Structure formats: C-alpha cells, structure tokens
Amino acid sequence: MKYFFLLFFLSTNLAAKISIITTTPDLAWMAKEIGQDLIKVESLLYGTEDPHYIDVVPSFIAKVSKADIVCAVGFDLEVGWLPRVLARSGKAHLQPGGKGYCELGRAVTALGKVEGKIDRSMGDVHAGGNPHFTLSPSAFLQGATEIVSALKRVDAKNAEAYETQFEVVKEKLLSLEGELREKIKQQAPQLVFMEYHRDFLYFNETYKVNSIGALEEIPGVLPSAAQLARRSIEAREAGVKILMAGLGAPENQLKRFQELSQVPFIKAPLILETSGSFSDYVYLQRFLVDKLIEYANK
Numbered sequence: 559m560k561y562f563f564l565l566f567f568l569s570t571n572l573a574a575k576i577s578i579i580t581t582t583p584d585l586a587w588m589a590k591e592i593g594q595d596l597i598k599v600e601s602l603l604y605g606t607e608d609p610h611y612i613d614v615v616p617s618f619i620a621k622v623s624k625a626d627i628v629c630a631v632g633f634d635l636e637v638g639w640l641p642r643v644l645a646r647s648g649k650a651h652l653q654p655g656g657k658g659y660c661e662l663g664r665a666v667t668a669l670g671k672v673e674g675k676i677d678r679s680m681g682d683v684h685a686g687g688n689p690h691f692t693l694s695p696s697a698f699l700q701g702a703t704e705i706v707s708a709l710k711r712v713d714a715k716n717a718e719a720y721e722t723q724f725e726v727v728k729e730k731l732l733s734l735e736g737e738l739r740e741k742i743k744q745q746a747p748q749l750v751f752m753e754y755h756r757d758f759l760y761f762n763e764t765y766k767v768n769s770i771g772a773l774e775e776i777p778g779v780l781p782s783a784a785q786l787a788r789r790s791i792e793a794r795e796a797g798v799k800i801l802m803a804g805l806g807a808p809e810n811q812l813k814r815f816q817e818l819s820q821v822p823f824i825k826a827p828l829i830l831e832t833s834g835s836f837s838d839y840v841y842l843q844r845f846l847v848d849k850l851i852e853y854a855n856k
C-alpha cells in the first residue's frame with residue numbers, strides 16, 4: 559500500500575512541473591536556476607546554430623505546443639522564425655501578450671539602438687537595440703526578471719520560491735561579474751579586442767573592456783575582401799590582440815582576416831550549448847574573460 563502512495567506522490571509531483579521552452583540554451587540555463595525542481599526546461603536551439611537564422615522544423619512546434627511558458631531573447635533576435643512557431647502551436651497563452659509568453663529583452667536597458675530609417679541594405683540590424691545582452695551577467699539578470707514574472711503568472715502558488723531562487727542566482731552572477739571585472743582591470747587593463755559580430759556590446763560595457771567593433775560591415779552579411787583588408791589594417795593599428803567569434807561565424811573569413819592582420823581568433827558558443835562544459839553560464843563567462851586576458855598579455 560505504501561508503494562502505491564509513493565508512486566502516486568511521484569507521478570503527481572512530476573506532472574506538476576511547469577514546462578518551459580526557451581529559444582536559446584542560455585535562457586534555459588537561467589530558467590533552471592530560477593525554477594529549480596519546480597520546472598522542466600528545454601531549449602529549441604543546441605547553441606551551435608546562428609540564432610538569427612533558423613529554419614523552423616516540426617519538432618519546434620511539437621515542443622512549443624506542450625509548453626506552459628515560452629521564453630525568447632527578444633530585440634527581434636528570433637523575429638525570422640519564432641512568430642511562425644508560436645502561430646502554428648495554436649496556443650493562445652503562448653502568443654505575445656499571453657500569460658505564458660516571456661521575452662527577456664523587454665526588461666533590459668537597450669544598447670545599440672539604431673536611430674532613423676532602417677532598410678534591408680543595412681542587413682540584420684535590430685532597431686530597438688542589440689539582442690546579445692546575455693553575455694553581460696547584469697544585463698542578463700535584468701532580462702531574467704521576465705522569467706520570474708512569467709513563472710509567477712503561471713504558477714502563482716510557488717511565487718515566493720521563484721523570487722528566492724532568483725535572488726540566489728542574482729547574488730551568484732553579480733559576485734562573478736565583480737570578480738571578473740576586477741581580474742581584467744588587474745591583469746589586462748590595456749586590452750583591445752575585436753568581434754566577428756556585435757556580440758559583446760553589453761559584455762564590453764559591463765567589464766569595461768575595449769573592442770574596436772565587428773569584422774562584419776553589415777550584420778549577417780559575409781565581409782567582402784575589401785572589408786577584410788580594411789579591418790585588418792585597423793586591427794593592427796589599434797593593437798587588437800584577439801578576435802572573438804560565435805560558432806556560426808564563417809571559418810574562411812576568419813582565417814583570411816588572421817592571415818592579413820596576424821590577429822588570432824577564437825570561436826566560442828556565445829549562447830551556451832545544451833551539453834558539455836559550455837552548457838554552464840559561469841564556465842562560459844570565465845572562459846571568455848580568461849581568453850581575453852591570456853591574449854592581451856601575449
């Protein structure tokens with residue numbers, strides 16, 4: 559008899575978990591920190607893709623249609639694909655404005671807003687702000703308040719637990735951020751680096767590091783031979799020590815830039831991965847800062 563009750567308890571307990579689907583693995587990491595055992599979470603992307611350009615596959619729609627909450631980065635990062643997934647899920651609560659829709663960018667102080675008219679020739683620009691805020695712990699925490707709000711809307715009885723767990727992750731990330739900022743200040747005060755894409759705008763602001771900007775001239779468009787040559791000269795003149803790129807950045811262009819400029823490059827999963835060391839946000843932060851310091855001192 560007691561086994562029956564145990565099984566009953568286990569099954570109701572499992573069924574009660576709030577199901578969250580996120581677009582990227584970094585959001586899934588944050589949702590898990592906040593939701594702990596009260597939720598189950600899965601990311602649609604593995605982290606090896608370029609999140610700007612995603613083909614909608616049927617499994618996305620199947621996963622989303624079973625979710626209580628869907629979390630997106632926002633600032634139009636997923637504009638090319640997520641709206642179609644949400645529409646096809648047929649779930650009213652997951653549409654923008656719905657109880658289970660959560661968009662972190664809405665709570666983030668935007669950097670890199672584009673003033674004036676935007677047209678297609680400008681490439682993949684995000685008028686409302688740069689969407690790559692999750693690389694800054696404090697900006698990521700701002701956005702994560704949207705996850706807390708969504709969890710409280712959907713699962714009000716556990717509101718206090720979500721608030722408490724958010725305070726824990728907040729303390730952890732702010733102390734990490736402080737430690738890493740100090741480390742850069744001490745060990746690489748003159749650091750100058752460069753990005754393939756403008757992935758580090760919020761990171762640079764947070765850690766007070768200098769980047770001369772992107773190797774891309776137009777976001778999402780392969781840099782031309784002329785652009786590679788021009789940026790190589792600029793990188794050398796500015797004393798750039800390293801070029802940081804996401805996993806989706808094109809190998810040929812990076813190699814050509816390295817030949818021309820003698821500046822090495824590193825590729826890293828800037829939105830985390832779903833498994834391995836790079837599935838941990840703290841690991842990725844330490845990795846990026848340590849690499850920048852290592853190359854600054856070469």
Ligand SMILES: [Zn+2]
Binds near residue numbers: 610755777
């Ligand atoms: Zn981008």
